Amino acid sequence: MVYTSLDDLDFRFTDLPVLSRPTRVVLTTPTHFDVEYVINPHMSDNVGTVNKEVAFQQWKALRAAYTALDVTPVVLNGQPGLPDMVFCANQTLPFYQPERDRRGVVLSRMHANERRDEVPYFAELFAEQDYAVEELPGHLDVDFEGMGDAIWHPGRFLLWGGYGFRTEPAAYEALSELLDVSVLLLELQDPDYYHLDTCFCPLDSEHVLVAPAAFNDEGRAMIEKAFDTVIEAPDEEARHQFACNAHSPDGKHVLIQEGCEGTLDRLRAEGFQPIELDTSEFLKAGGSVFCMKQMIW
Numbered sequence: 001m002v003y004t005s006l007d008d009l010d011f012r013f014t015d016l017p018v019l020s021r022p023t024r025v026v027l028t029t030p031t032h033f034d035v036e037y038v039i040n041p042h043m044s045d046n047v048g049t050v051n052k053e054v055a056f057q058q059w060k061a062l063r064a065a066y067t068a069l070d071v072t073p074v075v076l077n078g079q080p081g082l083p084d085m086v087f088c089a090n091q092t093l094p095f096y097q098p099e100r101d102r103r104g105v106v107l108s109r110m111h112a113n114e115r116r117d118e119v120p121y122f123a124e125l126f127a128e129q130d131y132a133v134e135e136l137p138g139h140l141d142v143d144f145e146g147m148g149d150a151i152w153h154p155g156r157f158l159l160w161g162g163y164g165f166r167t168e169p170a171a172y173e174a175l176s177e178l179l180d181v182s183v184l185l186l187e188l189q190d191p192d193y194y195h196l197d198t199c200f201c202p203l204d205s206e207h208v209l210v211a212p213a214a215f216n217d218e219g220r221a222m223i224e225k226a227f228d229t230v231i232e233a234p235d236e237e238a239r240h241q242f243a244c245n246a247h248s249p250d251g252k253h254v255l256i257q258e259g260c261e262g263t264l265d266r267l268r269a270e271g272f273q274p275i276e277l278d279t280s281e282f283l284k285a286g287g288s289v290f291c292m293k294q295m296i297w
Contacts, residue, residue, distance in 0.1 A: 019157045022096070233266070
């Protein structure tokens with residue numbers, strides 16, 4: 001149930017179980033956010049440069065945008081010594097199994113030592129939300145960075161899995177077995193796009209926003225097979241403004257870093273309504289809208 005090429009596909013997308021959209025969003029306060037180390041190329045020149053007051057205002061604007069779209073925030077406080085905890089897409093993979101009416105979460109195994117202590121705080125949060133808290137098998141020595149690399153296909157019980165920098169393919173074999181879900185693997189080939197969520201943004205079941213340079217030919221072919229319309233972000237906007245680290249909570253509005261003019265034009269041409277947000281302080285650490293949230297059922 002883990003697929004690496006177009007030739008492997010042996011199912012129709014319309015035959016997969018229907019997956020409802022989550023309606024709540026986990027957000028982590030940026031009280032302790034900063035760039036204190038370098039674990040991706042975007043951090044290199046930004047150590048110690050974060051304006052924390054500006055970052056907090058930008059975070060509050062993101063929270064307000066979700067609230068305005070009737071997405072209920074669930075707020076977790078950031079912790080001292082964990083400056084990247086604000087990027088709360090990474091520590092877990094929330095799931096809902098429609099055929100079992102079961103919701104849960106799979107805990108991440110962070111690639112960077114600096115981020116591993118973030119995970120227990122999210123385990124506690126999800127336990128409080130009555131989620132089944134799952135882990136990858138103990139004997140499996142692999143990295144897995146949650147929804148930074150594992151992204152649900154809108155409307156279907158199907159996972160897309162990025163690998164190459166932070167998450168290892170063997171993690172998806174375990175996830176497929178644990179959740180009884182099919183996984184389509186996409187190899188990431190450019191270190192600027194170190195997580196799948198930096199270059200692949202499913203908007204609805206038919207539309208996806210991508211950074212083409214992030215993928216090899218096989219990956220692009222699978223994406224084109226799965227979606228009716230592939231919207232390509234200009235490379236400059238995807239690489240430096242994180243245009244593809246956007247998020248559509250409802251299949252209509254798209255929360256996105258402000259100033260991505262080429263991407264905005266292409267989204268509007270397909271009928272989407274972009275909502276521009278300033279996440280410039282968070283771009284210094286290599287993340288934007290998608291990284292800063294975790295959708296839950």
